[in-house]
Amino acid sequence: MKRLLIVLGTVFLGIGIVAGTAAWAHWKAAEPAVLKAVVDGTASTPDGELPLAKLEMSIYPQSSAAIPGPALNDTFANNAAASQGWPFYWPSSSIELPANSLVQVTIHQYDSGGTIYNPWLAKPQGIVEGSYTINGKPEVGVEPSNVAHTFTLHMYPEGNQPYLFVSVPVPAQSANAPTDANGYPTKPIDVTFTFRTGAPGTYVWNCEFPCGTNYVSFGGPMSQRGYMSGTVTVV
Template sequence: MKSLVGIGATVLAGGIALGLTGVAVSRAQSDPSTVTAVVKGTAQTPQGTVPHAFLELQTWPDSMAGPHGKDGGPHPDWVSYGPGTHLVLPAHSLVTLTIQQYDSGEEITNHYFAKVLGTVDGTETVDGKVVSEVDPTAIGHTFTLHGLAQDGQDELFVNAPLPAIPDGAKNLANGYPEPHVVTFSFLTKGPGEYVFNCEFPCGDGTYAKFGGPMSTRGYMSGTVTVTS
């Protein structure tokens, strides 16, 4: 009997320890703040009338204004999307995304991503001007949403190049230059989980600038949840 109690207590203690560890790990993960698109009315599209959702993002040359905590978190000098990198979009909707682009840049490695792809009409507006591509030698970042049709979810692919702020541009009172404002719209399909990232190598200098913020979730990459 004594042995049963002892051994049972070990099993119970082990189970409790595992449960507590699981809860702690599950809660302790870095959870980039979520940005949810707000539906404001409807829009006419070739697919008919659908809800029209709006969302705003920024691309910052550092992590001070992003979701990384006080003083920019562990890597204050890393470039970052903001205000969050987990985007929640409604399914079967027109999503209009506006991005204020504050960062400088240079030539993009793969010119393909200097084209606007997957948006309504294949265009975006840059500071109010409609374009279908931007100068590949002066790219700041891109917003590139990848999603293959798998696991029962629809394919979703959007690429919006964000032009660079010229070197030497004057800073405003907030410490950043006047941003480029890029706006584009795309149609979501069914619910699914996707990832987005920047295709301009803007990270750590190691490995052709694909390190650091380019390879760490929550900086120049994030997730998109399309909800029903």
């Protein structure tokens, strides 16, 4: 009986330490400032005239003197990001969009890439038809072997929110693209796309290209809010 109590005590202590560490890590990893899509006129749609909001983001292969990267209140993540060169979305992974609007996103892409596991994600999904362009040219997708990252916006596994799913691939910079003093390609690849928001809701987004570390390259930046995942609030 005494031994059983000791075993149980040890198990509960272990659970307590794990839960405590998770709560601590969550509290430390405070979200960056919210990046808001700004309404800039209207656009005509099959549903009539809707507000047109615009949002710009960049993707960098690693931080530099010019672009410090996500400043998380998390020394472990910051150190790993610096030593392993984590890529990140910039200037924020916390996004706010207006409800019942068209949202035009432009991503300035500076990172290299490779082959994505699921070729379905090398094509844009859930966007206004024909709105996907690369450097201003209409495209239907990216070669699955030439993807750098994706911006994949989706729902929590709950049924009480307006449906919203958007996934867009961004192509890789070529390995021999000329770079600047910060080590970034001198010219970004600009990807634009437009999608429609519905009623207010809270969503998450993440990258679906294996750009991280550890198991199937889905660790590190891939599992860290602020780098390759974040939140989307439709208000």
